[in-house]
Amino acid sequence: MHDIKAIRENPDAFDAALARRGDAPVTAQVLALDEARRAKISAAETAQADQNKASKLVGAAKAKGDEAEFERLRTLVSDKKAEVTAMQAEAKDLDAQLTDMLARIPNLPADDAPDGADEADNVEVNRWGDVPEVDFTAKEHFEIASVAASMDFETAAKTSGARFVMLKGALARVHRALAQFMIDTHVDHNGLTEYMTPVLVRDEAMYGTDKLPKFGDDSYQTTNGWWLIPTSEVTLTYSVAGDVLDEAALPRRMTAHTLCFRSEAGSAGRDTSGMLRQHQFEKVEMVSVTHPDQSDDEQKRMLRCAEDMLERLGVPYRTVILCTGDMGFGARRTFDIEAWLPGQNAYREISSVSTTGDFQARRMNARFKPADGGKPQFVHTLNGSGLAVGRCLIAVLENGQQADGSVKLPEVLAPYLGGKTTLGVDGTLS
Numbered sequence: 001m002h003d004i005k006a007i008r009e010n011p012d013a014f015d016a017a018l019a020r021r022g023d024a025p026v027t028a029q030v031l032a033l034d035e036a037r038r039a040k041i042s043a044a045e046t047a048q049a050d051q052n053k054a055s056k057l058v059g060a061a062k063a064k065g066d067e068a069e070f071e072r073l074r075t076l077v078s079d080k081k082a083e084v085t086a087m088q089a090e091a092k093d094l095d096a097q098l099t100d101m102l103a104r105i106p107n108l109p110a111d112d113a114p115d116g117a118d119e120a121d122n123v124e125v126n127r128w129g130d131v132p133e134v135d136f137t138a139k140e141h142f143e144i145a146s147v148a149a150s151m152d153f154e155t156a157a158k159t160s161g162a163r164f165v166m167l168k169g170a171l172a173r174v175h176r177a178l179a180q181f182m183i184d185t186h187v188d189h190n191g192l193t194e195y196m197t198p199v200l201v202r203d204e205a206m207y208g209t210d211k212l213p214k215f216g217d218d219s220y221q222t223t224n225g226w227w228l229i230p231t232s233e234v235t236l237t238y239s240v241a242g243d244v245l246d247e248a249a250l251p252r253r254m255t256a257h258t259l260c261f262r263s264e265a266g267s268a269g270r271d272t273s274g275m276l277r278q279h280q281f282e283k284v285e286m287v288s289v290t291h292p293d294q295s296d297d298e299q300k301r302m303l304r305c306a307e308d309m310l311e312r313l314g315v316p317y318r319t320v321i322l323c324t325g326d327m328g329f330g331a332r333r334t335f336d337i338e339a340w341l342p343g344q345n346a347y348r349e350i351s352s353v354s355t356t357g358d359f360q361a362r363r364m365n366a367r368f369k370p371a372d373g374g375k376p377q378f379v380h381t382l383n384g385s386g387l388a389v390g391r392c393l394i395a396v397l398e399n400g401q402q403a404d405g406s407v408k409l410p411e412v413l414a415p416y417l418g419g420k421t422t423l424g425v426d427g428t429l430s
Helices: 004-011 011-020 027-064 067-103 153-159 169-188 203-209 233-240 292-313 358-364 389-400 411-416
Strands: 125-128 193-195 245-246 252-261 280-290 318-321 333-341 347-355 367-369 380-388
Touching: 004 011, 004 027, 004 169, 011 027, 027 067, 027 333, 125 292, 153 367, 169 193, 169 203, 169 252, 169 389, 193 203, 203 233, 203 333, 203 358, 233 252, 233 280, 233 333, 233 358, 233 380, 280 292, 280 389, 292 333, 292 347, 318 347, 347 389, 347 411, 358 380, 367 411, 380 389
Parallel strands: 193 252, 245 367
Antiparallel strands: 125 318, 252 280, 280 380, 318 333, 333 347, 347 380
């Protein structure tokens, strides 16, 4: 959500920032609606004052026995009351229109976000690991011999439809091990507090984390009004909605492993093979709530947490900063981490780490009390994948594949797999 005062004070700068994202100017419409709303509020206040003044004179006219003046004033009070009620209703409607308009305007990009139109203009800032050289043709994850029998798309389609998968046996265990490894690393090494959150949320939580109203089609809603979360960013971030936190309590660093649900609206035909893009998946999410002065450093910290996870797993990756035309709706600045997938001979996104500034905090009224006793200020919120479990499984399988169809698994997973480090061609661990 944007500060209407900031738009009033510098509309040209606001439109210029939106133009960097490829969006059309909006301040003329916003300010016209704002002016109409303020004018209606002012008119209602004037009419209210007239009503109050007339109300005081009614009694005096009655006391003097001036029946004509008494009736005139009583009629005036009644008329003014109806006028005030109508104006207040109109002002309320205009306020709702303004709020909805502001809620549909994306966040303004940070000054250091590179300008660009799409992903081709993203800028690489880091690269780690050597792309594995093999003397055989690398397969995609679902084609690897040790994986194929345990990654069941047909049964999932029978029960649920397209873009679902059933994992079984050792492969399901490896998937679970990855999630446990991620959570343990975030808690034991990165200082995050683990949460177990609901996956069903109310409208307010989706709105507060900028998923509504603009992107309702991208999520699933139950018949009784709950929404299935696209990630636990929603539940973790919204946990501070309406709060006034002590400055000393910042930053608040949280993580959760949850099921996630996305309708993938508008993605028909993209990544239909394998389990790269699913309607239901699991993710370990990171969320930080910070003092505004700390948010840029916190984003760097969260980025390193996600990069380190891939380094511990031995998965080559590159990190890019997204250009203004490729950033998400609520982000000021986003870094994507792309894992190397030998089967696709390409880097593919496995994590996004974004700062939203006070964009989400304004929507959900999340503030902190400065230590010096000043006026409460909006917190900054950040979110990042740490990591997407299914995509991480893909990366581990493809980078660890061997010529005979087996998969060498990362050593860090051994404690979660009973000390075993190989997924055999027969689909068992050894």
